[in-house]
Amino acid sequence: EAGVAQSPRYKIIEKRQSVAFWCNPISGHATLYWYQQILGQGPKLLIQFQNNGVVDDSQLPKDRFSAERLKGVDSTLKIQPAKLEDSAVYLCASSLGGRLSSYEQYFGPGTRLTVT
Amino acid sequence: GESVGLHLPTLSVQEGDNSIINCAYSNSASDYFIWYKQESGKGPQFIIDIRSNMDKRQGQRVTVLLNKTVKHLSLQIAATQPGDSAVYFCAEIRDTGANSKLTFGKGITLSVRP
Numbered sequence: 001e002a003g004v005a006q007s008p009r010y011k012i013i014e015k016r017q018s019v020a021f022w023c024n025p026i027s028g029h030a031t032l033y034w035y036q037q038i039l040g041q042g043p044k045l046l047i048q049f050q051n052n053g054v055v056d057d058s059q060l061p062k063d064r065f066s067a068e069r070l071k072g073v074d075s076t077l078k079i080q081p082a083k084l085e086d087s088a089v090y091l092c093a094s095s096l097g098g099r100l101s102s103y104e105q106y107f108g109p110g111t112r113l114t115v116t
Numbered sequence: 117g118e119s120v121g122l123h124l125p126t127l128s129v130q131e132g133d134n135s136i137i138n139c140a141y142s143n144s145a146s147d148y149f150i151w152y153k154q155e156s157g158k159g160p161q162f163i164i165d166i167r168s169n170m171d172k173r174q175g176q177r178v179t180v181l182l183n184k185t186v187k188h189l190s191l192q193i194a195a196t197q198p199g200d201s202a203v204y205f206c207a208e209i210r211d212t213g214a215n216s217k218l219t220f221g222k223g224i225t226l227s228v229r230p
Contacts, residue, residue, distance in 0.1 A: 004159070040125075040222065040223065041220075041222050041223070042205045042207070042220025042221050042222055042223055043160065043205075043220050044220070045217070045218070045219075048215075055215055056215060056217065091159050091160075093159070100211070100216050101216065102209050102215075102216035102217060102218040103148060103150075103165070103209060103216065104162075105218065107158075107159025107160050107161070108159050109157060109158050109159055110157075110158075110159055
């Protein structure tokens, strides 16, 4: 079965510019997650969707980050405007769904963002 | 605050030796623990998990040990191979009732010497 797809794989932007990342989860997976992984650290959850609804966005910096999953399948994560500290790998993950969905998450390869 | 963390940032082992990667956690309410392996340019990959009511679980060449008394988790890899070289993360899951949340600790790099 195809895994979680993400694009682009790499992105370099200047601070104050905008950037968007795209994620296509595994077919049939209702739950989708976006994580931020700063170099040398574990991934940190930014937002969790169940179908097209937000379950948890408590750690999303909402003044500059936004995410949507309009049709309950693909998702985009946007940063506007970017700051130097946003340099990180942005990981998308998906799972079948339900209350115990965190137990079996499948991760994409990530998008490495460099803000200069 | 609550955290899941690792004792050492790097571990170097000889090919064929056993590896032990340790992790400390602070949230005694965690329901589940998972070890992930992350290779360069890839997302984390599930290795093995253990429920909070267990103290040991074995997989193929890997064993996870859980000591709830001292809030310590370890991953043992038998006969370490070059392909085991990666960053390893321990992670905890807490069931919040309406949802379950996965929290990662900091990574430790395992380097296998030929």
